[in-house]
């Protein structure tokens with residue numbers, strides 16, 4: 160807790176002085192407010208002695224003046240604290256985003272996107288509200304209550320004790336309520352997030368749901384989730400209603416009792432009317448901070464939790480970073496010779512009894528060569544590809560490009576040398592042009608960039624982009640025009656080509672294309688990118704046959720390397736894998752003919768589940 164506070168103190172360093180001014184304004188404002196009842200007491204007592212209009216006017220003018228000063232100070236408090244705290248909030252948010260961006264893929268495997276989103280949005284907002292408001296108000300309210308109590312005791316010890324009897328449970332109830340309410344709020348936020356995810360999934364997978372007649376089941380699931388959220392909202396409202404009841408009932412009861420006792424006391428001459436008036440004015444002023452203090456203490460605990468959650472992400476160690484003294488290289492001059500030596504890899508969450516996913520791979524890919532990676536599903540093809548640009552790091556062994564260990568290169572150089580296209584083509588909500596040129600050399604002139612865009616689109620057989628409503632300036636992605644799976648894949652491939660890498664890593668990027676288009680694209684890739692070393696995960700025999708050589712991967716090991724013809728002749732395992740893939744491709748074609756643009760991979764997955 161102390162360490163967390165110390166870190167927060169460090170974070171607010173640039174605005175500490177303004178926060179101090181905010182605190183000062185708030186303190187003076189509340190002391191000024193507490194002066195008003197004292198003026199009231201004076202006026203009432205003066206009126207008892209000499210009831211003149213002048214006394215009334217003077218008292219009213221002083222109270223009005225004090226009220227104006229208080230209002231001005233409250234304005235100052237907000238000015239001093241709110242604007243700078245939003246800049247601190249922005250800073251924290253940007254740091255968080257930077258951190259998440261820099262973290263390796265393994266971090267994102269481990270952390271759900273919902274978790275990161277809620278830490279990025281809700282937790283950071285909570286921290287900002289505490290910096291701008293909570294921190295200042297907790298001190299101000301504590302001082303107001305302390306001074307207020309002294310004034311109440313000065314008016315009447317007995318009435319002050321009645322006030323205290325109500326104030327203590329109010330603070331305790333408010334504190335407890337805030338803690339419980341925060342838990343419920345977080346639950347409701349999580350459930351809202353889950354509901355949003357369900358809607359997103361059903362909208363994205365609407366065709367699969369319809370094709371399999373799973374709409375009613377999806378609706379049932381959704382209704383159950385919506386009902387859970389409703390129950391949480393009802394619990395929140397009930398809890399709030401109970402809290403409000405106590406918050407108003409206890410102080411009102413105390414003030415009612417105090418009024419009764421106060422009137423007797425005044426009648427018996429134990430206190431004067433001025434004191435009684437000042438007691439009530441002070442008590443009304445102090446009850447607000449009493450109610451708020453419990454809330455603020457609860458908020459403080461919630462903010463500590465939010466800070467801990469925030470620092471938990473910020474403290475995650477980034478294991479994939481550039482070395483301190485990277486080997487100098489010129490990505491443009493690279494030959495693209497890849498060598499894996501005794502490469503091992505296992506996922507951090509893999510159970511102990513399971514062997515390494517990549518289990519001692521030795522592989523040599525010659526400069527400019529196109530090598531196909533072939534293996535049954537789950538044999539480690541995608542994982543192997545991802546080790547080269549260090550999306551994951553080998554747990555043993557080494558990978559070199561042109562003789563330089565990838566760990567000795569700066570990440571920027573390595574990621575310029577390599578480009579990846581995944582089967583699952585992710586496009587951003589932006590124009591086709593921006594999507595394709597995302598990894599292109601930023602120093603190109605507009606004409607060069609345009610020529611590169613054309614070449615990439617042509618090579619990837621993505622000429623359809625010119626026929627979109629605004630051509631290559633058409634907005635695509637989630638908020639833009641929707642494209643078919645095959646179109647998305649071709650743009651993702653064009654993006655990898657436009658990066659002009661020395662090493663092109665293609666993870667089954669043509670799976671959604673028909674066989675003819677795939678063959679055409681593979682041919683073009685070979686002629687346009689003759690100097691580029693290409694490692695391609697392929698399922699179709701046609702693509703495999705076009706590669707210079709093929710590597711067969713089995714259980715995380717390379718078991719055979721050679722041309723397609725050589726392996727067909729020498730390896731029975733290779734013949735088995737290829738025959739299997741041909742069968743799969745035939746089934747895909749049949750389904751495609753039957754259902755048009757259906758999501759093939761989803762259908763396959765659903766089919767596997769049924770089996």
Ligand SMILES: Nc1ncnc2c1ncn2[C@@H]1O[C@H](COP(=O)(O)OP(=O)(O)OP(=O)(O)O)[C@@H](O)[C@H]1O
Pocket residue numbers: 268506508509516534535536537538539540541542543
């Ligand atoms: N992020 C991950 N965390 C844990 N295990 C994973 C992760 N990604 C893949 N695996 C596991 O690693 C193994 C190899 O997966 P990989 O995706 O490399 O296979 P693949 O040969 O590319 O399969 P496919 O042809 O089906 O794409 C599989 O058993 C898979 O379940």
